[in-house]
Each structure stands twice: as structure tokens, then as C-alpha cells.
Amino acid sequence: MVTLDEIRPVIGKELDEFELRFKDSMKSNVPLLDKITYYLIKRRGKQIRPMLVFLSAGLNGKMNDSTYRAAALIELLHTATLVHDDVVDETYRRRGFFSINALWKNKVAVLVGDYLLSRGLLLAVSNKEFQLLEIVSKAVQKMSEGELLQIEKTRKLNIAEEEYYEIIACKTASLVAACCASGALSVGMSEDVVKKMWEIGELMGMAFQLKDDLLDYGSGQDIGKPIGTDIKEKKMSLPLIYALKESSYFEKKRIINMIKNQSKEPEIIEEIFNFVKDKGGLEYAKKTMLDYREKAKVMLSDMPESQYKSAFMNVIEFVTERKN
Amino acid sequence: MVTLDEIRPVIGKELDEFELRFKDSMKSNVPLLDKITYYLIKRRGKQIRPMLVFLSAGLNGKMNDSTYRAAALIELLHTATLVHDDVVDETYRRRGFFSINALWKNKVAVLVGDYLLSRGLLLAVSNKEFQLLEIVSKAVQKMSEGELLQIEKTRKLNIAEEEYYEIIACKTASLVAACCASGALSVGMSEDVVKKMWEIGELMGMAFQLKDDLLDYGSGQDIGKPIGTDIKEKKMSLPLIYALKESSYFEKKRIINMIKNQSKEPEIIEEIFNFVKDKGGLEYAKKTMLDYREKAKVMLSDMPESQYKSAFMNVIEFVTERKN
Numbered sequence: 219m220v221t222l223d224e225i226r227p228v229i230g231k232e233l234d235e236f237e238l239r240f241k242d243s244m245k246s247n248v249p250l251l252d253k254i255t256y257y258l259i260k261r262r263g264k265q266i267r268p269m270l271v272f273l274s275a276g277l278n279g280k281m282n283d284s285t286y287r288a289a290a291l292i293e294l295l296h297t298a299t300l301v302h303d304d305v306v307d308e309t310y311r312r313r314g315f316f317s318i319n320a321l322w323k324n325k326v327a328v329l330v331g332d333y334l335l336s337r338g339l340l341l342a343v344s345n346k347e348f349q350l351l352e353i354v355s356k357a358v359q360k361m362s363e364g365e366l367l368q369i370e371k372t373r374k375l376n377i378a379e380e381e382y383y384e385i386i387a388c389k390t391a392s393l394v395a396a397c398c399a400s401g402a403l404s405v406g407m408s409e410d411v412v413k414k415m416w417e418i419g420e421l422m423g424m425a426f427q428l429k430d431d432l433l434d435y436g437s438g439q440d441i442g443k444p445i446g447t448d449i450k451e452k453k454m455s456l457p458l459i460y461a462l463k464e465s466s467y468f469e470k471k472r473i474i475n476m477i478k479n480q481s482k483e484p485e486i487i488e489e490i491f492n493f494v495k496d497k498g499g500l501e502y503a504k505k506t507m508l509d510y511r512e513k514a515k516v517m518l519s520d521m522p523e524s525q526y527k528s529a530f531m532n533v534i535e536f537v538t539e540r541k542n
Numbered sequence: 543m544v545t546l547d548e549i550r551p552v553i554g555k556e557l558d559e560f561e562l563r564f565k566d567s568m569k570s571n572v573p574l575l576d577k578i579t580y581y582l583i584k585r586r587g588k589q590i591r592p593m594l595v596f597l598s599a600g601l602n603g604k605m606n607d608s609t610y611r612a613a614a615l616i617e618l619l620h621t622a623t624l625v626h627d628d629v630v631d632e633t634y635r636r637r638g639f640f641s642i643n644a645l646w647k648n649k650v651a652v653l654v655g656d657y658l659l660s661r662g663l664l665l666a667v668s669n670k671e672f673q674l675l676e677i678v679s680k681a682v683q684k685m686s687e688g689e690l691l692q693i694e695k696t697r698k699l700n701i702a703e704e705e706y707y708e709i710i711a712c713k714t715a716s717l718v719a720a721c722c723a724s725g726a727l728s729v730g731m732s733e734d735v736v737k738k739m740w741e742i743g744e745l746m747g748m749a750f751q752l753k754d755d756l757l758d759y760g761s762g763q764d765i766g767k768p769i770g771t772d773i774k775e776k777k778m779s780l781p782l783i784y785a786l787k788e789s790s791y792f793e794k795k796r797i798i799n800m801i802k803n804q805s806k807e808p809e810i811i812e813e814i815f816n817f818v819k820d821k822g823g824l825e826y827a828k829k830t831m832l833d834y835r836e837k838a839k840v841m842l843s844d845m846p847e848s849q850y851k852s853a854f855m856n857v858i859e860f861v862t863e864r865k866n
Binding site: 246247248249250251299302305324325326328329330331332333335336337339340343344346348351352355356358359361362363365366367369370 | 575626682683689691694
């Protein structure tokens with residue numbers, strides 16, 4: 219089982235330097251804002267996104283200041299969307315910390331997100347990183363479109379498999395793709411290589427989201443992470459979509475009604491879990507995830523050998539093997 | 543009394559064309575999103591911001607495609623911040639319409655705002671409007687900083703006059719300044735002229751916000767607009783700040799306690815209104831507003847004569863004379 223601790227040393231120096239620069243880029247002259255960004259920095263996650271920017275740069279050339287800026291822009295953006303997501307999902311905890319809107323209310327969460335976004339923009343604009351901006355703005359647009367599409371479909375409790383792929387391609391895979399593409403861009407790669415790295419990232423992002431959706435069914439996860447959150451929020455992910463497709467008209471209707479009216483009751487969630495498992499939904503989603511992973515690996519295998527390439531392969535492995 | 547209907551004909555053709563392009567720029571492939579943006583277009587306000595972009599361009603040269611893009615970027619951005627403000631202020635009505643978050647919940651409002659922002663970005667990036675982007679990103683950063691500063695100060699119910707100016711310079715004047723600067727930029731003006739137009743816009747924006755704050759005290763407004771909203775939300779604007787400064791220690795304490803504990807009761811609001819009026823707070827704020835207006839007009843008077851200049855003067859007049 220690959221861990222991030224094995225991968226990190228390959229770009230350890232860069233990540234340390236990045237941390238310093240990233241913290242610096244968040245400084246403001248509003249004390250409340252500094253208090254919040256300090257808190258945000260503390261609660262940060264695995265930092266897979268900056269890792270991907272650095273690995274993708276190392277894979278294609280020599281990391282430089284543009285690489286740091288790409289990583290900082292994407293991390294600022296990712297942090298902004300997490301803060302906005304806190305409002306979006308009415309979440310009160312994230313990674314064991316209280317969310318910003320639980321501590322400071324929705325209005326502060328929205329404004330802090332906007333502030334981080336504008337800091338990221340200015341960082342790119344003032345360094346004339348225009349191609350980077352184009353890659354990243356496209357990702358932002360896709361992310362909000364994907365979330366809105368999901369909300370729309372959620373309301374109708376009727377998502378086709380293809381629609382699910384479209385949603386996760388937008389809401390998750392586009393930012394992972396932007397990481398990989400912008401890393402390659404930062405070391406001066408041609409449009410073709412940048413496009414190829416985008417595609418590798420997109421495939422990896424699809425696998426990442428499928429893993430997330432599987433973890434929500436408790437599939438392959440270690441103890442401690444809440445499960446059933448998606449069903450509680452009436453979000454339909456691939457395991458459920460597949461299980462419903464494999465069901466009779468009446469069975470489908472019965473399950474949909476449960477989700478519609480009783481999705482917060484533990485025994486109902488358990489019944490739906492068993493239904494999904496019995497219909498092969500978990501297996502199917504896992505198989506799909508591994509297909510995406512395999513495609514990403516095949517594309518990556520064309521690239522020249524280096525320590526970055528091995529580490530990149532390991533990240534792809536980690537994304538689908540992680541337990542939380 | 544100047545009305546916008548007198549000013550509009552000077553750039554009528556451009557504004558009509560702009561409307562078409564603006565609607566087009568909002569189109570998406572998410573039905574829910576299209577429904578919401580259609581609704582947003584219907585509820586739009588006076589369109590002072592695009593007017594300023596066009597007038598500032600006309601004043602300095604020949605309007606062109608860049609001018610339209612500047613107007614569209616700023617209007618997308620302004621619409622995005624209004625949608626986010628709906629969450630921010632927990633407002634349920636705006637301009638007689640329900641707010642997006644009242645109709646579709648906070649999460650949709652946040653995402654729609656992010657979507658509009660990214661559309662604006664892409665419009666600028668894909669047309670290589672990089673200086674425009676720099677002007678506008680600075681404004682976005684200032685706007686969110688200003689709002690956060692206001693929230694921080696609101697909590698303490700202790701704002702000095704200088705801090706009030708800093709807040710409104712950030713949260714309101716920076717975007718008006720960006721309108722004027724980007725209009726001049728779009729017709730190829732030098733850095734000096736762009737800077738000068740920024741300053742004129744900033745002064746006008748200060749006057750605009752002071753007028754808004756006065757209208758909230760019912761000062762000079764026609765019937766129909768709710769008053770006392772700022773006090774209800776414990777926001778301190780110049781009339782109150784000045785009145786408190788002119789008060790004894792005990793009087794000040796009494797009023798602050800009222801705001802802290804009973805700011806939503808109609809008789810308390812009336813008492814505070816009378817206090818502000820008696821202390822000369824309204825007069826002082828009006829005088830300050832007229833000072834900003836005068837400075838803006840003096841700076842503008844240096845510019846070459848044209849129909850755009852006269853219309854621009856009229857907009858400055860309108861901003862401080864409007865009744866709602």
C-alpha cells in the first residue's frame with residue numbers, strides 16, 4: 219500500500235518552500251481575515267494538488283518560479299472552493315475541524331472564499347501567467363457547473379450513468395487536470411504535452427471521485443470517517459445509480475421513495491447500503507475506478523523515466539488505494 | 543434633478559448592443575443555471591457600472607470591442623458579488639425580487655456567483671485582456687477585504703471615521719473606480735490617464751456609498767425603500783459615527799447599548815434616527831458626500847469637452863441626487 223509519506227521526499231524541498239510562499243500569499247491587512255486564513259492553513263488536507271503540480275513539472279522539465287505560482291494559484295483556488303463548499307453543503311465539520319461558516323457564519327465564508335480567489339488571480343495576473351489563468355479559469359467554471367448540475371439532478375433523483383460521469387468530470391476531475399496541465403505549462407512544454415497532462419489528470423480525477431464515492435459506502439475505508447453522507451444529502455453516486463439500473467420498476471420506485479422521504483434514518487441508510495451491495499453497485503464502481511486508473515497509467519507510461527514519473531505513478535496508486 | 547433617462551441616449555446604441563452580448567455571455571449547458579441567470583438579468587438595476595465604462599471610454603477615445611468586454615466583465619463580476627451578497631447579508635429580497643438564496647438556497651447562490659466570476663475571467667483571459675484583469679482582480683480583492691473589515695468592526699461597534707472611509711473605499715468605490723479605469727484602458731489610454739480615471743471613479747464611488755448610507759436614514763429618499771436596515775444589522779455608517787463622536791461618554795454608551803441589544807425594535811430605531819439627526823450626523827455626511835462629488839467634478843473638468851463628458855458630469859450629479 220503506497221503512502222504519501224513515500225512520495226513526498228521526491229519533491230520535499232519544493233513542498234517546504236511552497237508552504238512558506240503559500241502562507242505569505244495569504245497575508246492581508248484585515249485582522250479577522252488573517253485569523254481565518256491561519257485557521258485554514260492549519261486544517262489543510264493531504265496537499266495532493268500542489269504535489270501534482272510539482273511532479274508534473276518535474277516530469278517534463280526543471281521546476282521554477284512559475285511552478286510555485288501555479289501550485290499557489292491552484293491551492294488558493296482549492297481552498298476558496300472548500301470554504302465555499304462549507305456553505306454549499308451546510309457542513310459544520312471538515313477534516314475534524316469546524317468549518318468556517320460554523321465558526322464565523324455563511325457571510326464570512328463567502329467573502330473569505332472570494333478574497334482567496336482574488337489573491338490567486340492577482341498572483342497570476344501580476345506575474346503575467348496568462349496561459350495558467352486560462353487553464354485555471356476553465357477549471358473554476360467547470361467546477362461550479364458540475365456542482366450546479368449535481369444539485370439539479372439531485373432534486374429529481376434521476377441520474378443516468380453518463381450524467382454522473384459528466385458531473386464528476388466537471389466538479390472534481392477538472393481541477394486535478396488543471397494541476398497536471400499547469401505543472402507541465404510552467405516548465406515550457408508544448409500545447410500537446412500540456413493537453414496530454416490535462417488528460418492524465420482528468421482520468422486520475424475521475425478515479426479520485428469514484429474512490430470518494432466508494433468510501434462513502436464504507437467500502438475499503440478505515441475506521442472513523444462518517445459514511446452515508448451522500449444518501450443523507452440525496453446525492454446519487456455510481457454505486458447507487460448502477461444498482462437502480464439493475465432493479466425492477468417497483469424495486470427502483472421503493473428505493474427512490476426511501477431516499478426522498480427517509481434518507482436521514484440510520485436503518486433506511488443501512489437498507490439502501492445492502493441493496494447497493496447486493497445489486498453489485500460497489501463492485502461495478504470499483505471496476506470503473508480501476509479502468510480510469512489504468513488509462514491514466516497507460517498514458518503516463520509514455521513519458522520519459524525519472525524519479526518524478528515513479529512518484530506520479532505512486533500518486534495515482536494512492537488515490538485509489540487510500541483509506542480515507 | 544438629473545435622471546438616467548437623460549444620460550442614457552448618449553450611449554444608447556452601445557448599451558443596447560451590450561445587453562445582447564451580456565445575455566449571451568451568461569449562457570451555459572446547465573438548465574438550472576440558465577433559469578437563474580435569466581432571473582438575474584430580469585432583476586438587474588440601474589446599470590450605472592456599464593454606463594460608466596462606456597462613458598469613460600467615449601471620453602477618452604473611440605469605443606471598441608475591448609470596451610464591451612470590460613463592461614461585460616465588470617457587470618458579470620458585479621452580478622456575482624450581488625448574488626454572494628445575498629448570502630452575505632441573509633437578504634431575502636433585492637429590488638423587489640426575491641434573492642437567489644431565498645429561492646434556491648445558499649448553496650446555489652454561492653455556486654452561481656462563482657460561475658459568473660469564472661465566465662467573466664474566461665471572457666477576459668481568452669481575449670488576452672490582461673491589464674483589464676489586473677484592474678478588476680484588484681477591485682475584487684478590495685471588495686472582499688472591505689466587507690470583511692466591516693464585519694469585524696461591526697462586531698465591536700467601534701468604528702473611527704477614517705476606518706469608515708477605508709471600508710467604503712474598498713467595498714464600493716474600488717469597483718466604480720475599476721469601471722472608469724477600464725473604460726479608459728479599453729481605448730488605449732496611457733497609464734496616467736487610466737490612473738486619473740481610477741481616481742475620479744473612486745471619488746464618485748465614495749459619494750455613491752455616502753448617498754446609500756444617507757438613504758438608509760430616509761434622508762432625501764422617495765417613498766417605498768426600507769429604512770433603518772443598517773442599524774438593524776448593526777452596521778455603523780458616517781451619520782451615526784459622527785453623531786457618536788459628538789456625544790458625551792454616557793450618551794455614547796447608552797446608544798451603543800441600544801444598538802447592541804435592541805437594534806431591531808422600531809421605536810429604538812426611531813430614537814437612534816432622532817439622535818443622529820440632532821447631533822448633525824446627517825448634515826455632516828451630506829457635506830462629506832458633496833465634498834467627494836466636488837473633487838470628482840474638478841478632476842473631470844480637466845478632460846476635453848464632449849457629449850460624454852457632459853453625460854459623465856450628469857452621472858456624478860445623479861449618484862448624489864437619486865432618491866433610491
